[in-house]
Amino acid sequence: MSFPYEDMPFTPLGSIVISSFHVEEKAKEFGHSTDDEFSLLFIHGLLHILGYDHEVDNGEMRDKEEEIIVKFNLPKSLIVRTQG
Numbered sequence: 001m002s003f004p005y006e007d008m009p010f011t012p013l014g015s016i017v018i019s020s021f022h023v024e025e026k027a028k029e030f031g032h033s034t035d036d037e038f039s040l041l042f043i044h045g046l047l048h049i050l051g052y053d054h055e056v057d058n059g060e061m062r063d064k065e066e067e068i069i070v071k072f073n074l075p076k077s078l079i080v081r082t083q084g
Helices: 020-030 034-049 060-071 078-082
Strands: 002-004 014-016
Touching (some): 014 034, 020 034, 034 060, 034 078
């Protein structure tokens, strides 16, 4: 989950909350490491904080997420696996 902050001077972009239980479950389900799953969820949350929204955009978030995961040689994320 990601929680963007309201526009205020000198505040962080927002917060990202990632469940370690969810990370472990999904890593096992998709056959990759917990570090990779954590990284995928962090990237996804960060993109939301930066203003991307895969629920309403025309694939911009998916494209940006795929670009980042390819650059860091990560496994495909849920958004990349299910859209396209």
